[in-house]
Amino acid sequence: MSDLVFKITDHNFQTEVLESKIPVLVDFWADWCGPCKSLEPVLEQIAKEQTGKIKVCKVNVEDNPQLAASFNIRNIPFLAFVKDGQKVAELVGNQPKQVILNQINALQ
Numbered sequence: 001m002s003d004l005v006f007k008i009t010d011h012n013f014q015t016e017v018l019e020s021k022i023p024v025l026v027d028f029w030a031d032w033c034g035p036c037k038s039l040e041p042v043l044e045q046i047a048k049e050q051t052g053k054i055k056v057c058k059v060n061v062e063d064n065p066q067l068a069a070s071f072n073i074r075n076i077p078f079l080a081f082v083k084d085g086q087k088v089a090e091l092v093g094n095q096p097k098q099v100i101l102n103q104i105n106a107l108q
Helices: 013-018 034-049 065-070 097-107
Strands: 005-008 024-029 055-060 078-083 086-092
Touching (some): 013 024, 013 055, 024 034, 034 055, 086 097
Antiparallel strands (some): 024 078, 078 086
């Protein structure tokens, strides 16, 4: 995980995601999830290319089951888009980069 992608836990979710001044893309994932692993480099690219426009964060559902439950996660990878402390959109499954970018652009 690069410095541009933030690791989120129950302890820092409030400050890093809900209180963020810019929209946040939260990737709910797990170590055993193949599609999650293949999505990782795409999210790294987005974090680099969209710096200042969106904050990219990752939540391991195994380590943070309460957060996963609060977002009603049934399948991973699960991408939640949070703006002004509210989930405003979601994408489920391994999505192409352009689909994710289109969702980010819709948040602006």
